Amino acid sequence: MSKNIVSVNNLSVSFDYQENFLSKKQKIKAVNNINIKIKKGSFFGLVGESGSGKTTLGRAILGANKISTGNVIFHDDDRDYDLTSINSKEMKEYRKKAQLIFQDPYAALSPRMTVRDIIAEPLEVMKITNSREETDEKVREIASKCRLNLEHLRRYPHAFSGGQRQRISIARALVSNPKFIVADESVAALDVSIQADILNLLKQLQNELNLTYLFISHDLSVVAHVCDIVAVMYLGHIVEMAPSRDLFSNPRHPYTKALLSSIPSIDPENKSKAIELEGEIPSAMNPPSGCVFRTRCPHASQDGKEENIEMGLEEVEPDHWVDRCGVSCG
Amino acid sequence: MSHLLEINNLDVKFDTDEGRITAIENVSISLDQGKVLGIVGESGSGKSVTAKSIMQLNPGNTIYNDDAEIIIDDENVLKFTSNNDLKKIRGGKVSMIFQEPMASFAPAIKIGHQMIEQLMIHKPLTKKEAKDISIDMLNRVGIADAEKRFNQYAFELSGGMRQRAMIAMALSTMPKLLLADEPTTALDVTIQAQVINLMKDIIKEFNMGVIFITHDLGVIAQVADDVAVMYLGSVVEQGPVNEILKNPMHPYTRGLINALPDINNLDAPLTPIPGNIPSPLDRPNGCVFRTRCPHASKEGKEENIKMGLVEVKPGHWLDKCGVDCGKK
Numbered sequence: 001m002s003k004n005i006v007s008v009n010n011l012s013v014s015f016d017y018q019e020n021f022l023s024k025k026q027k028i029k030a031v032n033n034i035n036i037k038i039k040k041g042s043f044f045g046l047v048g049e050s051g052s053g054k055t056t057l058g059r060a061i062l063g064a065n066k067i068s069t070g071n072v073i074f075h076d077d078d079r080d081y082d083l084t085s086i087n088s089k090e091m092k093e094y095r096k097k098a099q100l101i102f103q104d105p106y107a108a109l110s111p112r113m114t115v116r117d118i119i120a121e122p123l124e125v126m127k128i129t130n131s132r133e134e135t136d137e138k139v140r141e142i143a144s145k146c147r148l149n150l151e152h153l154r155r156y157p158h159a160f161s162g163g164q165r166q167r168i169s170i171a172r173a174l175v176s177n178p179k180f181i182v183a184d185e186s187v188a189a190l191d192v193s194i195q196a197d198i199l200n201l202l203k204q205l206q207n208e209l210n211l212t213y214l215f216i217s218h219d220l221s222v223v224a225h226v227c228d229i230v231a232v233m234y235l236g237h238i239v240e241m242a243p244s245r246d247l248f249s250n251p252r253h254p255y256t257k258a259l260l261s262s263i264p265s266i267d268p269e270n271k272s273k274a275i276e277l278e279g280e281i282p283s284a285m286n287p288p289s290g291c292v293f294r295t296r297c298p299h300a301s302q303d304g305k306e307e308n309i310e311m312g313l314e315e316v317e318p319d320h321w322v323d324r325c326g327v328s329c330g
Numbered sequence: 331m332s333h334l335l336e337i338n339n340l341d342v343k344f345d346t347d348e349g350r351i352t353a354i355e356n357v358s359i360s361l362d363q364g365k366v367l368g369i370v371g372e373s374g375s376g377k378s379v380t381a382k383s384i385m386q387l388n389p390g391n392t393i394y395n396d397d398a399e400i401i402i403d404d405e406n407v408l409k410f411t412s413n414n415d416l417k418k419i420r421g422g423k424v425s426m427i428f429q430e431p432m433a434s435f436a437p438a439i440k441i442g443h444q445m446i447e448q449l450m451i452h453k454p455l456t457k458k459e460a461k462d463i464s465i466d467m468l469n470r471v472g473i474a475d476a477e478k479r480f481n482q483y484a485f486e487l488s489g490g491m492r493q494r495a496m497i498a499m500a501l502s503t504m505p506k507l508l509l510a511d512e513p514t515t516a517l518d519v520t521i522q523a524q525v526i527n528l529m530k531d532i533i534k535e536f537n538m539g540v541i542f543i544t545h546d547l548g549v550i551a552q553v554a555d556d557v558a559v560m561y562l563g564s565v566v567e568q569g570p571v572n573e574i575l576k577n578p579m580h581p582y583t584r585g586l587i588n589a590l591p592d593i594n595n596l597d598a599p600l601t602p603i604p605g606n607i608p609s610p611l612d613r614p615n616g617c618v619f620r621t622r623c624p625h626a627s628k629e630g631k632e633e634n635i636k637m638g639l640v641e642v643k644p645g646h647w648l649d650k651c652g653v654d655c656g657k658k
Binding site: 265 | 372373488489490491518519520521522523524527546547548549551552572575576585586587588589590591592593594596600601602603606607
């Protein structure tokens with residue numbers, strides 16, 4: 001049994017919000033009481049619609065968002081980093097070990113830097129290498145692992161297609177030799193055939209470099225294909241979490257079921273039996289009390305008893321966690 | 331019976347600083363009333379340019395070939411020169427829905443005002459009548475509180491709501507032909523399911539023809555009757571959606587399907603199409619797909635092939651070059 005690399009305990013992240021400078025400050029809870037453990041070497045998937053808090057959770061784990069309550073612990077081989085009590089020196093070390101791959105490879109790369117400089121920048125900023133030769137050596141090594149043409153290192157990003165740019169972003173994230181990668185919608189902007197290529201590359205690099213991924217995506221079929229374990233988020237809460245095969249063959253929460261049924265099937269005869277959800281995801285400024293999904297839930301009761309439920313995951317089968325409210329109605 | 335829309339031998343070229351580039355080559359498609367034609371392909375395959383040609387929305391540096399025809403109601407749109415003629419098409423007989431609804435509404439004008447404005451341009455209506463039609467249309471597309479939304483700005487609506495408003499606006503002039511350019515791509519899956527069902531109902535109710543452009547084969551399978559697969563400006567395979575998706579013959583169509591993660595078959599490997607889509611500046615001669623085709627011959631005989639569709643089965647059209655290699 002492999003060890004955990006990241007533990008997230010009762011994590012909440014809220015943002016201050018003020019409608020205008022005279023009105024009262026409000027708190028928006030983007031991520032609410034999350035508990036997850038990411039095993040070393042796993043491909044952990046996080047799915048949900050826009051506004052569900054996936055990105056905020058990913059950024060909080062990287063220390064890029066302030067944690068309001070709870071904590072995030074990164075377990076390195078020899079020591080633990082607790083992100084709530086980390087000092088700036090330790091933070092610098094942590095940054096070498098945990099990196100982010102962005103969604104849009106057109107926006108993530110500076111147009112004024114050569115590919116070599118883009119990939120080398122983390123090495124220089126984090127002072128990992130001591131000489132230019134050493135930097136160049138590392139850049140070439142990672143670039144060839146990411147299947148970039150070494151002759152292209154002197155060019156600028158505008159000369160590359162979306163798929164090649166995404167490979168440059170991946171190389172940049174991996175050059176500091178991190179152990180944990182957050183890939184935030186990293187294939188969402190790509191065409192299907194390039195998407196397949198990048199997903200295969202991520203898998204291959206995982207094996208070669210012993211990486212652990214937190215893979216954030218809104219595309220369930222992509223997540224089903226690459227991830228070992230998947231958590232489904234809705235309005236800041238995890239409503240279901242299970243090994244991916246289990247989740248996709250046996251979804252328990254009504255939201256997961258609706259999400260799965262909404263994927264348009266490629267078989268024209270399999271006309272959609274989509275469980276159509278009413279309305280849209282409510283605003284995080286004013287989330288429903290009790291079960292956050294109750295306003296769209298097809299099983300919500302008439303007497304509104306879901307208003308007083310406290311959300312929280314229960315283990316219904318080994319490793320298969322479902323929100324309490326969803327256990328009964330699912 | 332004549333078709334609602336007929337495109338014959340359309341070539342579209344753009345004059346740019348770097349030379350003349352071919353965006354569309356020899357595309358012929360037709361569409362009947364009440365049918366949905368899906369156009370699918372990767373970015374840069376010419377899907378949107380085809381749709382924009384129908385509305386004459388391509389930029390000023392566009393060059394159409396002389397023998398191209400885009401026929402709507404026995405009139406060749408490409409021969410229209412005056413604005414009055416074009417008005418009949420734009421927003422009149424033909425409406426378009428775009429991918430990003432935030433970009434298609436003017437941000438500083440109320441939605442209701444924009445709806446009334448375009449209605450009054452095309453129909454002899456009073457302001458009151460136009461308002462009634464618009465609010466009725468907003469109701470029909472499932473917008474709650476239509477009266478209130480009518481007086482709001484685009485930024486006050488959520489993504490799904492904006493797309494519904496866009497559909498309501500496009501439909502309020504009762505077009506015969508609807509061009510939907512990636513209308514669900516920017517939406518979340520549950521909202522996408524809502525919008526797809528809405529569009530299906532509306533297409534049936536209004537009995538119009540629809541060209542549905544998307545890169546998502548799943549959406550095509552659910553919405554379209556027929557599908558045309560485009561690659562680098564050419565249609566490589568075309569036919570009834572069931573036939574094309576179940577029995578794809580062109581290596582590009584097969585490649586697209588194999589690259590798609592299938593939720594019902596998690597063990598299937600994801601197979602990317604090798605290489606990158608070439609720049610339109612150096613479009614391959616002969617078969618446009620030959621640079622990425624797994625069946626391309628060593629001696630390069632595909633360089634001298636002239637592309638063109640042949641009917642391999644009733645209704646199933648396939649590019650000539652793909653006929654042989656599709657059998658492999």
